[in-house]
Amino acid sequence: MDEGSRPLDTLNHARGKNVMLDLKNGVSYIGKLKAFDIHINIVLEDAEERKDGTVTRKLGTVFVRGDTITIISPA
Amino acid sequence: MDEGSRPLDTLNHARGKNVMLDLKNGVSYIGKLKAFDIHINIVLEDAEERKDGTVTRKLGTVFVRGDTITIISPA
Amino acid sequence: MDEGSRPLDTLNHARGKNVMLDLKNGVSYIGKLKAFDIHINIVLEDAEERKDGTVTRKLGTVFVRGDTITIISPA
Amino acid sequence: MDEGSRPLDTLNHARGKNVMLDLKNGVSYIGKLKAFDIHINIVLEDAEERKDGTVTRKLGTVFVRGDTITIISPA
Amino acid sequence: MDEGSRPLDTLNHARGKNVMLDLKNGVSYIGKLKAFDIHINIVLEDAEERKDGTVTRKLGTVFVRGDTITIISPA
Amino acid sequence: MDEGSRPLDTLNHARGKNVMLDLKNGVSYIGKLKAFDIHINIVLEDAEERKDGTVTRKLGTVFVRGDTITIISPA
Amino acid sequence: MDEGSRPLDTLNHARGKNVMLDLKNGVSYIGKLKAFDIHINIVLEDAEERKDGTVTRKLGTVFVRGDTITIISPA
Numbered sequence: 217m218d219e220g221s222r223p224l225d226t227l228n229h230a231r232g233k234n235v236m237l238d239l240k241n242g243v244s245y246i247g248k249l250k251a252f253d254i255h256i257n258i259v260l261e262d263a264e265e266r267k268d269g270t271v272t273r274k275l276g277t278v279f280v281r282g283d284t285i286t287i288i289s290p291a
Numbered sequence: 292m293d294e295g296s297r298p299l300d301t302l303n304h305a306r307g308k309n310v311m312l313d314l315k316n317g318v319s320y321i322g323k324l325k326a327f328d329i330h331i332n333i334v335l336e337d338a339e340e341r342k343d344g345t346v347t348r349k350l351g352t353v354f355v356r357g358d359t360i361t362i363i364s365p366a
Numbered sequence: 367m368d369e370g371s372r373p374l375d376t377l378n379h380a381r382g383k384n385v386m387l388d389l390k391n392g393v394s395y396i397g398k399l400k401a402f403d404i405h406i407n408i409v410l411e412d413a414e415e416r417k418d419g420t421v422t423r424k425l426g427t428v429f430v431r432g433d434t435i436t437i438i439s440p441a
Numbered sequence: 442m443d444e445g446s447r448p449l450d451t452l453n454h455a456r457g458k459n460v461m462l463d464l465k466n467g468v469s470y471i472g473k474l475k476a477f478d479i480h481i482n483i484v485l486e487d488a489e490e491r492k493d494g495t496v497t498r499k500l501g502t503v504f505v506r507g508d509t510i511t512i513i514s515p516a
Numbered sequence: 517m518d519e520g521s522r523p524l525d526t527l528n529h530a531r532g533k534n535v536m537l538d539l540k541n542g543v544s545y546i547g548k549l550k551a552f553d554i555h556i557n558i559v560l561e562d563a564e565e566r567k568d569g570t571v572t573r574k575l576g577t578v579f580v581r582g583d584t585i586t587i588i589s590p591a
Numbered sequence: 592m593d594e595g596s597r598p599l600d601t602l603n604h605a606r607g608k609n610v611m612l613d614l615k616n617g618v619s620y621i622g623k624l625k626a627f628d629i630h631i632n633i634v635l636e637d638a639e640e641r642k643d644g645t646v647t648r649k650l651g652t653v654f655v656r657g658d659t660i661t662i663i664s665p666a
Numbered sequence: 667m668d669e670g671s672r673p674l675d676t677l678n679h680a681r682g683k684n685v686m687l688d689l690k691n692g693v694s695y696i697g698k699l700k701a702f703d704i705h706i707n708i709v710l711e712d713a714e715e716r717k718d719g720t721v722t723r724k725l726g727t728v729f730v731r732g733d734t735i736t737i738i739s740p741a
Contacts, residue, residue, distance in 0.1 A: 225701065251300065259301045354377060478522055500590075545662070559598045654677060
């Protein structure tokens with residue numbers, strides 16, 4: 217398996233960039249990816265919460281528990 | 292990985308500060324972060340429960356089981 | 367991490383005291399905390415069950431499986 | 442931790458006695474506690490199934506998978 | 517703990533006998549218990565599927581994933 | 592425990608044969624069993640998807656995540 | 667067990683090819699398979715999201731958490 221072929225490498229390349237997390241409950245969080253671990257627990261900075269495309273809260277730093285996440289994509 | 296780049300470090304920096312926990316069932320708990328572990332089990336002090344933005348209970352110290360939590364953010 | 371900073375320490379301090387357990391299904395159990403383990407399995411003594419604030423059953427000793435619990439708070 | 446302070450000790454003391462198991466799906470099983478393990482898998486003898494307080498089935502010996510159980514109490 | 521006091525011993529004694537498996541989705545499978553493992557994955561032979569007491573399918577050999585099972589009882 | 596008495600042995604005997612997988616979401620996949628692992632992750636070849644008995648998609652090779660499966664039976 | 671008989675081998679053969687991921691919430695993601703791990707966490711490139719067969723978002727690179735996936739098939 218070559219470097220870059222593991223999913224966590226993709227998260228590592230996204231550090232410091234804006235990402236969007238979609239949760240199982242339909243809520244999304246957009247912010248700068250500060251930290252993650254093997255459980256896919258994520259910390260975002262300058263984060264905001266969105267429901268149905270509308271910003272519902274400004275959160276600053278937010279810790280998102282990995283098992284609630286469905287996808288992570290560039291924002 | 293530099294110091295501060297792990298999600299639990301972010302929780303560690305929040306010790307003694309007010310945080311808000313959102314649960315999978317839509318309830319939130321706001322209080323001072325006293326303790327946490329790798330399962331994201333959390334203990335808050337001087338905690339209150341909120342539903343739809345309204346305070347529903349004053350709880351004092353509360354232990355929140357990690358697997359019910361979606362996000363943790365500054366309060 | 368200093369003594370008292372782990373969530374299970376908080377449960378340990380609550381031994382022999384009355385606590386309230388809220389479950390994922392919306393039911394609560396109130397009783398004296400007799401025992402717990404790392405899975406947050408809990409045994410209460412002199413326990414009663416409450417739904418929507420009303421006592422629905424007197425249970426005596428009750429074993430509550432940890433993965434059904436959302437929060438534990440003083441009662 | 443003294444003898445008797447672990448949740449499984451409480452189950453051990455209940456061997457051979459009648460207990461009631463409440464399941465996540467709202468069904469209850471009442472019978473003599475024959476066996477259990479660390480997953481809280483349970484075997485009852487002379488068991489019956491109850492829904493809303495009514496006996497719906499006589500089951501004899503029944504194996505109940507631990508992860509479906511919410512509480513175990515004396516019957 | 518004496519021989520026979522563990523839940524898997526009860527399943528072992530049921531090998532070759534007819535058992536009924538109730539699943540979390542409300543469907544039941546009745547057949548001869550051929551095999552099981554520690555995850556409570558089960559293989560039945562000469563199995564049939566029942567919903568609300570009515571036979572809905574004849575399945576021959578069926579593998580049932582353990583985490584979908586609520587109870588196992590003699591059929 | 593004799594050879595053949597473990598659930599995974601039953602899956603092993605089914606390699607290369609047509610099987611039906613029922614999923615927790617009510618969808619079924621029918622195809623030739625190519626591969627499986629201890630998590631019951633399954634690969635089918637020449638697979639088709641069925642809902643309520645009707646073929647909804649032809650999929651060729653399909654990887655089915657084990658934790659979504661309820662039963663596996665001959666097709 | 668011969669080479670190629672394990673489910674992850676099938677994923678490995680699909681690297682660099684277009685695949686479709688179906689999620690438990692009914693949403694699908696189609697893109698080029700870049701990376702996966704033993705938890706079936708997946709990274710797709712040039713990915714798009716589809717609901718009920720309609721493209722709802724262009725996502726570029728997307729990380730999909732394994733426990734939300736039901737099936738993976740060629741696209």
